[in-house]
Amino acid sequence: MAKRFTKMAYSSPEEMVFGHSKAPISYGFGMKVGAGRVIPELNYAPRPGTEKSVDRLRKEYVDYISKDALDRALTLGFPDLQLETEWVSQMAAPEMSAPIVSGQRDLVEKYHDKYGINLAVRHTIPDQREAGQGLRLGLDKESAYPERFMTCVDTVCENGADVLSVESVGGKEFADYAVTHGDITAFLFGVGYLGSMDMEYIWKQMVSVAKKHKVIPGGDTNCSGANVAMFMAGGMMDNDVQKTFSAVARCISAARTLVAPECGATGPDKDCGYEGVIVKAITGLPAAQEGKNCQCAHADLQGNLMAQVTDMWSNESVEYHPEFGGSSIQCWLGTLGYEVSLMNTAIQMGQERTLRDLYMNSDRTRGPEGYVLAYDNAWKIGKVIAEYGDDYYLRAKAAGLTGANIIMEGYDKKELILTSKQLLVLKKMIKELEALPDNEDSFYEYCAKKYKDEVPDFNPKNYGL
């Protein structure tokens, strides 16, 4: 069994602030994360069509995108930069990805040597596994996606990446159902319970390969669950998914994303895991986050707030194309870097806690998801996760319930406004979560029966059950 976090790294929320983590980590070319300075992390996507040939795609990533980014970082005088390559699916073939990984490494080394700029590259591999076909090695006879997944891990580690990450999809068959049906129990079962087990399975292997090759295992995100809920609940008048639902889903996802550090991931975790605030409160590891400067990719309701305790500030992703101010990635790097510069200036002037609170309060009541992620509330959610730390089910349930109650209290205090529909869904979720069994086995039995026909792709073997 993996290690479990049962104690909080931060003894109070007040202790948490951007740029500082309890376990700073150094790697790459002069990169020090969580050691008193926030670092910009730039993420990008190649133009459609470039993925057709190995050479073209390598050129796109290395000679155009990375070089553009590094040049702009020099122009704007940014002391540090992490590049993140989120692999397009074609890169699952090693002959496609290996030249990109090593090409970026060589380029980054060159710039570091020549200009002294601190640099590193994160590679985030695609998780193409399908629950219907099999999530574990040997199960997927059709496409061998689990095997291909591990090949990606090897390719990253063997070709000189600094950080390895993934957006893993365990439990997604339930998450999809849960989000479309507004079913928080399904989300808890899929993401909180099964997702945790799947993460334990893949992260143990990832960490061991990373260790062998001296690569940093960054972390994971529940992009495929909690972010889907967040986007679907995003629009002002979208009523399919309620923002209270996505907020509670986010809290549950924290209990899952925590499994990566429990298996040995060291951070910086994945930018798009908004639950990273909660994870940082528990583990003290450096957190990569995104918000206001990722509007090229997400319209979320906590753009400022997400910067409150970040160690690495990201733009999520932007497609490479020309803008008036240079290429798109150069423009977005500019906005990232300047934001980070502001945070670092605050640190230098001893004003970091003030800026943190400015960020946080600017979005605290913009929506329920921001409300639960405000660092004081996030810390409380972290605390119950740690309290039930030994039990995947109980800690995820506690996280969801505590998050829901925090929203309720905020509403009662008249701090947080909710629409009647949001309130209705919230109350329903609290009732539902409270009524769930108090032990793992009964919960499993209950869900297995309940979703037998609703979620046909569910296969216990995928989770070693």
Next chain:
Amino acid sequence: MEYGISIDIGTSGISSHAVDLSDGRIISTAMTSRNPLPGANVMDHLTFCIRYGEDLAHRIMMSAVNRVLENLRVDLKDVRRVAICGNPIQLSIFQGMGVDDLAFAGETAHRVRGIKIRNRDSAEIPATDVGLNVPDGTPLFVPPAIKHEIGADALAMMYKSNFLEGKGIRMVTDYGTNAEMALNIDGEIYTGSAAAGPAMEGQSVERGMLASPGAISDLEYEFQWRCMVLDDEMIPRPGDKIDLATGSLIEEGDMHGKAVGITGTGVVAAVAAAIHGNMWKKGRLTIGDMRLQDGVKITSNDISETCKAIGAIRAGHFTLIEHAGIGFDDMKEMIMSGASGTYVDAAKAREVGMVPPLSRNIYQIGNTSLAMATDIIRRPELLDELQGIADSIRSNHVMFATDKVFEEIYIQELAYWEEGMTLETYNRNLSTAGIQALPRPKGMPNVHRIVVRDIPVFGDLGMHMFEDIGTELTAEFEGCTLCHTCVDECPEDALQFRGRTAVVRTKDCLGTACGRCQLKCPEKVFKYEELRVSDTDL
């Protein structure tokens, strides 16, 4: 019962087995972890011979060897055969044969001094002739050297590995101070010796030490670096986990508070960590000293010394590969021998350049000298076979000292390590000189640790390790004021005074490489050459 005794004399210790002649089984093992002669390397030993007489050196050596035999705990009256192996310098001192042809390299020096190259072919001589305390008439078997500075120890590393077997391309290197190496291409053998120096044995490193309890013997990657510290059983156990870039302690380990120094394998790990973390730039650590646990640290100078050694080994391998006309991608099989070659983390060794970068399979095979001597005990006719092998190898010896390819590559190595020249420039310069490029290591090698220890079998009676082998050198210096400056200056605590008599313990003394006692004496009365072996000892 009748016994045979095999002995290996190394630069940093003597080891020996007693063997049951009826079935060839090893009965017992005895070892010292120090060479009895003053000095830390063969050159110091040679200098000692030249200055104070080969005979004195021989007598000090034999007194130590006889002590080793006593520690085998078998009745020496029943010994019927003895076999020896080791580097040519130690073997010559042991045999009481002159070493002047080894002490001076270069024909001029030989001509000027009228030195003749000595015959170091295989030999069978009476063991009592060299002063061994065994019955009269016991034969001593001496295996041949390949060429005068490529000794029987090098032959052992080839013979005792799969190096000579069958077709294919493979390389073997003894990771000692002299780094003997050989490359085999379908039976065509190229040899060389790259005199790497003692850094890989933890010497010429500020906090360096031989493997013993409290030594940091490795750094393990746990996303930061974990010091591995030898415990009282000499097993590496987890010490503190450190963020090397900031020097901060991340997590205390079981061995916290117990580290006192670092071994050569630890230093290699430190170099690998520095390179991995991109902390070695322009011949300096970008982080200042590399702070490990309990105040043990690695300085830029330590890394620089080690890198000179690593550079010499890599240049040596490279030169052999060039002379043989093969490419790095042909060189996939590597055999590492010697204590350092056995205990070092082979993957890290490849990362830093001690092993050719594209090696896929690496075999770590232990102390082959003692193993070969033991084989000779079991089968004395092996001696002729070995002479045959030695003769056949003589043709392709590459003298690095006069070799242009070696010099060209070694200069690149110096610039690469000491000045921070990039690998790109390194390769560009070599291409101008018509030499192939040095690739970066790729993938992970398969490491086969054939033995758990450098000496795999101790025998039923087990192993006796003992320290007290040294002889004492004494003198009274006229005009000495007993100010004890010399004693305070001695870095090894090898020097003390008994009344007015200065006493130097030879096994601890660094010898001519040091000479601090003499240099620092304010009265200029300390004269090392006036020291005499105290009679009680010999």
Next chain:
Amino acid sequence: MSKTKIDYGAILRRYDAELENVSTPEAIAAKMLPSDPHLKEVASTVLYMKIREVGPVVMKALKEGVEPLILINKGLVAGMEIVSNLYAQHVYYLPEIMMAAKTMEIGISIAEKQIPGGRTTKGKVIMHAVEGDPHDIGKNIAAVMMRSSGFTVLDLGKDVAVDTVIATVKEEKPFMVSGTALMTTTMTACAAIAEKLKAAGINIPVMAAGGAVHRDFAESFDLGIYSEKAPQTPPIADKILAGYDWKKIRENWDDIVEGI
């Protein structure tokens, strides 16, 4: 506003300004290359280590009327000065300085022949790796540095007998002799050379260098002086030419080599 404590380096970097201080061969060349087109071409062959082109280029320049001495000093040596400059700034590395020096020497040997009575340099030194010692790489490096600084170097090679050194000194009358030793068995040759020179009444400094030699040893016999690293040799040699004897070099050693 509390401005005093801000570490701006933690917020931003001025790569533009930093870059101004970084040299490239081209930038330094633009500043330091001679303006005369012939000399510029000659100096460039050294700067860019064009070992195959230097011969023809020098020959062409001589044919077109450039004075050989000027060609050497303002062309070849000027090129080498740029190289030394680049080396000091970590733009060029050891192998490049060795190659450039080789290029320069080829040029000098061609031009020299056309100087009636031969070329005069700052002075002549004898260098060698001592008797019994095959380690000559350090000596080769030091020799290059001496030549690039305008000295004539008589390189006797490696494993050179003490008596050969003495005989050559008597014949060539250098202002300094250096011995390189990397083995503890051989370093005593330096002392032997000094002793024999002194006995012959030749009181030139004997520089002992190389891995085995330390300062205490080098200064433990009369005439002996020390040099730790190859780049320290030229400044020490300059002082000897300026009239310092071995004693005065020892007294001022730290000052002479400071920062090198």
